[in-house]
Amino acid sequence: MSDYIKLENVSKKFKIGHSNGTLLFELLATVSRQRPREIFWALKNFSLSAYPGEAIGIIGLNGAGKTTLLKVIAGIYEIDGGSLLVSRSVMPLISLDIGLVERLTMRDNIYLAGSLLGLSRNQISQCFDQIVDLAELGGFIDCKLCQFSSGMRTRLVFSIVINSVKISQPEILLIDEIFAVGDGIFKQKSISEMKKLKKNNVTILFVAHDLEFIKDHSDRVLWLDRGQVRELGEPSVVVTHYQKFLEDNINHGQRQ
Amino acid sequence: MMLSFFNKIKKCLNLSFELARISFKIRNEGSFLGLAWYLLNPLAAFGLLLFLFFDNLGSQIDYYPVYLLVGVIIFNFFQQATTESSLAVIDNAALIRSVNFPREALIISIIFKNIFSHLLELVILIVLVMAMGLPFVGIIYYLPVLLLLAIFTLGVCFILSSLTIYCLDLANIWNFFCRLLWLGTPIFYTVVDQPRLIMVNRFNPMYYFVSLARQILMPLRLEIGYGVAAIFYSLVCLMIGWFLFNRLKRKFAERI
Numbered sequence: 358m359s360d361y362i363k364l365e366n367v368s369k370k371f372k373i374g375h376s377n378g379t380l381l382f383e384l385l386a387t388v389s390r391q392r393p394r395e396i397f398w399a400l401k402n403f404s405l406s407a408y409p410g411e412a413i414g415i416i417g418l419n420g421a422g423k424t425t426l427l428k429v430i431a432g433i434y435e436i437d438g439g440s441l442l443v444s445r446s447v448m449p450l451i452s453l454d455i456g457l458v459e460r461l462t463m464r465d466n467i468y469l470a471g472s473l474l475g476l477s478r479n480q481i482s483q484c485f486d487q488i489v490d491l492a493e494l495g496g497f498i499d500c501k502l503c504q505f506s507s508g509m510r511t512r513l514v515f516s517i518v519i520n521s522v523k524i525s526q527p528e529i530l531l532i533d534e535i536f537a538v539g540d541g542i543f544k545q546k547s548i549s550e551m552k553k554l555k556k557n558n559v560t561i562l563f564v565a566h567d568l569e570f571i572k573d574h575s576d577r578v579l580w581l582d583r584g585q586v587r588e589l590g591e592p593s594v595v596v597t598h599y600q601k602f603l604e605d606n607i608n609h610g611q612r613q
Numbered sequence: 614m615m616l617s618f619f620n621k622i623k624k625c626l627n628l629s630f631e632l633a634r635i636s637f638k639i640r641n642e643g644s645f646l647g648l649a650w651y652l653l654n655p656l657a658a659f660g661l662l663l664f665l666f667f668d669n670l671g672s673q674i675d676y677y678p679v680y681l682l683v684g685v686i687i688f689n690f691f692q693q694a695t696t697e698s699s700l701a702v703i704d705n706a707a708l709i710r711s712v713n714f715p716r717e718a719l720i721i722s723i724i725f726k727n728i729f730s731h732l733l734e735l736v737i738l739i740v741l742v743m744a745m746g747l748p749f750v751g752i753i754y755y756l757p758v759l760l761l762l763a764i765f766t767l768g769v770c771f772i773l774s775s776l777t778i779y780c781l782d783l784a785n786i787w788n789f790f791c792r793l794l795w796l797g798t799p800i801f802y803t804v805v806d807q808p809r810l811i812m813v814n815r816f817n818p819m820y821y822f823v824s825l826a827r828q829i830l831m832p833l834r835l836e837i838g839y840g841v842a843a844i845f846y847s848l849v850c851l852m853i854g855w856f857l858f859n860r861l862k863r864k865f866a867e868r869i
Contacts, residue, residue, distance in 0.1 A: 371867065428866065432713045435863040447713070454707035458635070460642050465635060472631040473714045475624060 414575030446527035632722035684800035698770035771854030
């Protein structure tokens, strides 16, 4: 079976340090070479392959490039070097900003977000009840979103994405720290949904800071450090090394 | 290959339609007059201009109310859509950064929305045309003109929305430019027997759309040259806009 994701020496850079002043000042500064633009490599010569039905947990400090990696795979960011092969379809769950509108009801929001994720109106109508059920928001269908708590929102977003995955059957699901919010029951539900998807050969890449969770639910763990692979392999091994790294850093009282 | 291309276009149009529907809903939410606001703006402008110029300019132009209303609603379509689109990408920054939906839909939905409100305005135009005793069939021939206008406007919207993320000033400049163009286009006056104005308006695409619509609805000679010019402007503009938007859209997520 071929890989669903294949990244070879992928690099992604961001230009930073040009945020103050208007465009005019910026232009003058650039022309007169007063302020050379700094370049930040969010990913540098990064390679990774993922197989069908595999769950890869991604760990690393803030700013290590975890979210950038997901956005590159999702096609939201254009890469600056290397080659990127991603199979047919990707469903990203990178943040809660999937187009929800505060002033609209949950019903309208489900249709809006569903269409943005690529479903047709009919398809959304088909899975509408399942979305509401999975999110456990049965009594709030015609409430406006501005009355929702952040836990409710997270559940709603997760439920919309998971049900869209079931219908449009992408091969890759990307999840970024969505489990941080939500109570134990919701977590359990999400885990069982993820397992079901895995059985259907969906490749899942997820970022989390909960190391126990990562250890229990991934087939391989990727430790990202400053845009590069620090370690990739057996979850328990990588997580143990990462924990040791964290402890060392805490003892030194600073980031490396 | 071809099939997947058409599938993509169909999906994009579906999404655009859904976005247009939602933005209608948002606008009507919590407002007393709702849809009527779409009519009030151009109608107020029409009423005021009619009051100001009916005795003076109106006596030189046959069927002055129809002449004026056609100009007002055509320019209103262009102005509303382009102003809205200039900020469309920036306003949806969070969404663009987390979901990889077809970006074109943000712009196409604005055109859909404005076509719909234009159809409401057309109802008033039809009433006026019949009240003035003009032939009703003109309305049917008006639709191709509307299509060309929509294509032209879409092109301008593509150009504006993608350039604004590089230069926010463009949104302000455009507001001002629209006001100038409104005065420069013969909306409430005529350029007949004014060679200087005719010269300038030769380079004004809006002049052709407004004139064509009048030639169709009023007992005037239909000039083929105007039709050719309208087709030329709309196709060239869409091509430039499409090219520019496609070149720049890959950078949207990191520029905003």
